[in-house]
Amino acid sequence: MPAITLPDGSVRTFDGTVTGTTIAASIGPGLAKAAMAMEVDGKPVDISTEISSDASVKFVTRKDEDALEMIRHDAAHVLAEAVQALWPETQVTIGPSIKDGFYYDFSREKPFTPEDFPAIEEKMREIVAANTPFVREVWDRDEAIRFFEEKGEDFKAQLIQDLPETEQISIYRQGEWLDLCRGPHLRTTGDVGTAFKLMRVAGAYWRGDHRNPMLTRIYGTAWRDKKELDAHLLRLEEAEKRDHRRIGREMDLFHIQEEAVGQIFWHRKGWRLYTVLQDYMRRAQERNNYEEVRTPQLVDRALWEASGHWDKYRENMFIATVEDEDKTLALKPMNCPCHVQIFRHGLRSYRELPLRMAEFGACHRYEPSGALHGIMRVRGFTQDDAHIFCTDDQIADETAKFVKMLAEVYSDLGFESFRVKFSDRPETRAGSDEVWDRAEGSLKTACEIAGVEYEYNPGEGAFYGPKLEFVLTDAIGRDWQCGTLQVDYVLPERLDASYIGEDSNRHRPVMLHRAILGSFERFIGILIEQYAGKFPLWLAPTQVVVASIVSDAGDYANEVAATLKAAGLQVETDTRSDKINAKIREHSLARVPVILVVGRREAEERKVAMRRLGGAAQEILSLDDAVAALTKEAQAPDIARFAKD
């Protein structure tokens, strides 16, 4: 006699075992029709699942957000059936739901192309229209393996083979077609609906391992209704418009060309943005008691061998040699070993700790060609790098200080929210398990003390220590790790860094590797997308354009521009003989935050007509007032804070 508790708190009892279908029907015909799946004690299951003991049940209808994941998962099954119907020689592998949609990985001689999409989509619509029930069956493990092997579905057979012994082998059947699947599923293929679209094909390694064969993956997006689908497609279009590569070209910020793959030619305006950001970061570091240093670009391989980088990253390092000298140098891929050299120079005292050594370190890494992405993932980049040499006891406090500094910087730059991931020991690593226990323990404690909440990211730490990753999201929804904090007991050991303690003995410092922006290049890319190129005044590469209406106002326009320039603003003058409409349009499209329009009237009265990007209103004010207001507004947020206090 199971008692079923519903979300509103009401309880219904049934005689013997009962399915969701029956419960829904007992509540009402409307729900019976709408309920596509259910959650039993919070766990999503098929609506046909039999319940034999007391439970709380929540039905999932098309209106629920929860329905999305199931619609997407089911769409993957429908996709797989459609593909096998059209190309029976294709082997199926896996097909999960993902953010915004689903994919399915197939094994096939000839990969799919987008030209195949219309046929596949049509077949999918047929399958959906057929409204075939999803039927769950539990099979014997060996029988299932034999079945898939006989069908030539080697990948599926392997999947079953590798499932833990305790796991039930469940099969979902939709008409003639079936797939190994944990479930749950909706009632029928019809529940998938028609708000789906195949998006792209891609290669993907079997089980995500590059040593395995490559499969052909079809990505799709699926939604509850057409309106949601259209909204999603529109979002993608909008996101594309704020792609940093596109805006970088449109605003003439930078370019990349074949002769320097993965490296950036910063144009005047992009470099302005870069230096403004760098100046800001330098001030932040000074306020937080970092000392800035500068270390060499080319360093003998001996140092990289000592640090362990040569062993692990040799393939990704740029090597330089000269004919007259029998030496191998490497373009530094990171700054840490160099900073240790400075730390080691002379005797260090415990009184100097924590010693925070910062560098805007230019690094080069030979990144795989397929990893390159605009200015976000490049081969030549500059980190806002720092290493904090400290004692065990100081880790927590330094972590707290760092997170506070990072949060302030992100907030100043327009990012109120970011995610934190805690990555622990990877498979290949340096240092003993004891050392790792200690490092992970220290970092965890530090997070607790600093009040940092994080997601757990197992096995993704650096080879020398665990790390916190601070992640921002770009316009297209891709995550980018920017900030990082890493606890390292290994490098100080390997490179023999030490300080004299209170007891006048030598001790090993701990090294905290940390960055806030990560790299200027990546961060500027994210900034561009965050603001869609419409930067706040202090970051804008061109802050003001003075545009004349008639040539009689040209001299005055130049005077206004000169005055603003003298006040430290980035100004351009537009005295061309174009109509003011054309000038407004051009500079608005160029995303200039402020346009000052001057005609005869303004010239006579020594005023300006100020127009803001994105608005149509104009404000008439005296030249002096305009200069004062804009100068104040163009202050960097940290300077503005100081000025206020």
Next chain:
RNA sequence: GCUGCUGUAGCUCAGUGGUAGAGCACUCCCUUGGUAAGGGAGAGGUCGACAGUUCAAUCCUGUCCAGCAGCACCA
């Protein structure tokens, strides 16, 4: 690096086995116009690179390079 796709003017893109076009941008001329495109003329391209097939290749084939999407990688 792997799979697939792409590479024509500064940008967005047409196009053809007989050495190329449009719009915008650019230059010049006319226009002096009050808040998102005034008009006219002109200039601009080894059709990504190198081979091959062909009487003839920007177009067909191959190799390479670069870009894009995804995967893998990311100290």
